[in-house]
Amino acid sequence: MGDMFPRGRVSVAGASTFGVGEMPGHSTIEMAGKAVQLALADAAINLSEVDGLFIALPDDLFAGLSLAQYLGLHPRFTDNNRAGGASFMSHLVTACMMLDAGYLDCAVIAYGANQRSSGGKLSTPARPDRWDAPYNPMYPLSFYALAAARHMHQYGTTREELASVAVAARLWANTNPEAFAKGPLTIEDVIASRLISSPIRARDCCLVTDGAAALVLTRTDRAKDGPQPLVPVLGAAAATWYNSVTQADDITVTAAAESGPRAMAMAGLTPGQIDTVQLYDAFTINTILFLEDLGFCAKGEGGKFVASGAISPGGSLAVNTNGGGLSCCHPGMYGMFAMVEAVRQMRGTAANQIAGAKTGLAHGNGGTLSAQATVIFGNAETV
């Protein structure tokens, strides 16, 4: 058995972002709390109706407890699952199962971070483990650099192909009012940017911004009566293969190769039936790896695929339509923002709306390519 999922029986009733870019003077819990308030208003649901809280914060190991306190709730359940940037997709799995089972009636998933205003550097409590630490790798950057170097060696992926991921993200961001990084960016700019941990350069890296986001989930029968277009959850799967990517059998294949097919099987969809794709692009190599692992192109072909213009505005596959972590926002953990953009695409309200999009995939990455989680949303026509 396994992988029984209540396809379409739970829906996103509310969604929000808050303080994307710069929002000085706010703590992480204040950011997250504000996003929850906005998502509940979006759903026209009262705070007192929330009975499940799902959250991970960069600086609070007991964030589930802190959010209950901040909101003034006595929830039936809190979930503080920490799978890095994939935490929130994992939260959604649990929330869907609990809502469908009737254990919960209204679940909130939330995140907030002030990484830009509080120092401008990625802040994470995670560290290399004791076996990796003596060699002083940059965490997490060098681990992605090792994957990128191997991908280039194994498949002939080029520096220009990596750069084209950043350029595509910027093109999407340029027409998204919420995106933080705008303006021209060329392949030459990316390749000329500062080398950090070869082959990764400064413009291969996600932004460091502030930002908060929240989703409100209810059973679909209730969400149908809400004020927003219906966005049912069609499938969601998390896959964890290790903590340090040092332990990968093949560092060019991530657990997205498991989470993607499992989520798509739950949804009853194939990659060709996914209309919009939001990927956790912490670094340019991520987009290439996940496009391959999720089945949008063959393994090893990701570089050529992105360099062809396929993922740029007007291309054959709508990827990171908000500008992604590379150019829209990256407040430490990006997972929530991928999901909110997927939801906006399903509602028909995204800044770069894809006409006629009925299905939207949001993919989260956690640790050092270690934990992967894939969520597939639909619209009213898909249930």
Place this chain on the structure above:
Amino acid sequence: MSGPSAEWDAALAEGRFLLQRPVGGSGAVFPPRAFAPGTGAELEWFEASGLGTVYSATWIQRKPPEPPYNVVLVDLAEGARMMGCVEGVTPETLHIGMAVKARIVAEETPMIVFDPVEQADG
């Protein structure tokens, strides 16, 4: 009685680079475990040859004049993979597929580094 990690540390302090394998079996397990990952089988220690091949490599840049330093993944000849660094190489000479051999550096906390191995054919 110590756990496997402490046993590994103690051996390293004595100048021995240990790996584990299933009792009577083949392959190698690293980092050390109390039992074989995936199967739960009992493990035994054995001394690694120290030979390996560079699986991937990155050079971490520092503020000049500090030179960059490398971090590599090494596929050990016996089967496990570990993080490491290769000494005596430059960004021009270090490459994926390079044959390397482990050396224990006896610092306050001993650690394993790798040196390039001269290839017979090249």
